[in-house]
Amino acid sequence: DADVTQTPRNRITKTGKRIMLECSQTKGHDRMYWYRQDPGLGLRLIYYSFDVKDINKGEISDGYSVSRQAQAKFSLSLESAIPNQTALYFCATSTSWYNEQFFGPGTRLTVL
Amino acid sequence: TQLLEQSPQFLSIQEGENLTVYCNSSSVFSSLQWYRQEPGEGPVLLVTVVTGGEVKKLKRLTFQFGDARKDSSLHITAAQPGDTGLYLCAGGFRGAQKLVFGQGTRLTINP
Numbered sequence: 001d002a003d004v005t006q007t008p009r010n011r012i013t014k015t016g017k018r019i020m021l022e023c024s025q026t027k028g029h030d031r032m033y034w035y036r037q038d039p040g041l042g043l044r045l046i047y048y049s050f051d052v053k054d055i056n057k058g059e060i061s062d063g064y065s066v067s068r069q070a071q072a073k074f075s076l077s078l079e080s081a082i083p084n085q086t087a088l089y090f091c092a093t094s095t096s097w098y099n100e101q102f103f104g105p106g107t108r109l110t111v112l
Numbered sequence: 113t114q115l116l117e118q119s120p121q122f123l124s125i126q127e128g129e130n131l132t133v134y135c136n137s138s139s140v141f142s143s144l145q146w147y148r149q150e151p152g153e154g155p156v157l158l159v160t161v162v163t164g165g166e167v168k169k170l171k172r173l174t175f176q177f178g179d180a181r182k183d184s185s186l187h188i189t190a191a192q193p194g195d196t197g198l199y200l201c202a203g204g205f206r207g208a209q210k211l212v213f214g215q216g217t218r219l220t221i222n223p
Contacts, residue, residue: 004154033210040121042200042215043155050209058210090154098143098162098204099211103154 003027004104006091012110019078021107023091032074033101034058034066037088046089049074081111116203116214124220128190133217135201136183143204144177144184145211148197155200191221 045058047066147155161177202211
């Protein structure tokens with residue numbers, strides 16, 4: 001069984017649509033993250049949360065919002081998708097020991 | 113801005129050869145992690161180093177943390193096609209609550 005799951009795995013949408021990406025984890029970690037991956041740019045942090053009442057912006061939060069519904073669930077929303085948000089999106093959890101990250105399988109999002 | 117530079121960005125070699133990839137910063141890390149990512153999957157943690165000069169081995173992979181904790185290297189001995197993937201380093205900085213990732217080295221091992 002996967003420890004960190006993401007849905008959907010693939011999504012194609014149109015400019016201006018609202019999109020929600022969901023992440024669930026069974027690792028029991030308090031810390032959860034959303035990253036975006038683009039070719040040649042590595043992983044860039046969008047938002048992170050250290051518990052249900054704690055939400056923090058990452059380096060590229062503009063155009064995105066998040067919701068931490070429970071310790072195990074962290075969702076990412078694009079209120080009005082635009083083409084340059086086409087990317088791979090990864091959810092991750094971490095331990096408090098040096099923030100070692102455990103990633104989900106990713107969501108490939110295409111905005112037309 | 114805390115930046116991590118990885119080199120080379122792309123590396124393609126023959127099975128059986130040795131290789132080294134590098135991760136550098138002008139800042140001092142409190143910890144440095146290496147991840148491997150295969151197509152269609154998320155990155156998977158390989159190792160965490162936290163002490164200057166530290167060396168860790170994982171089968172044919174050797175990870176070294178620089179004495180000043182500003183750089184790290186990953187050496188693979190007798191590379192195999194199964195080593196193919198994107199290798200990412202990630203640095204933790206004292207007082208920061210998150211990691212900073214390098215842009216990755218895409219490694220291809222040809223049979």
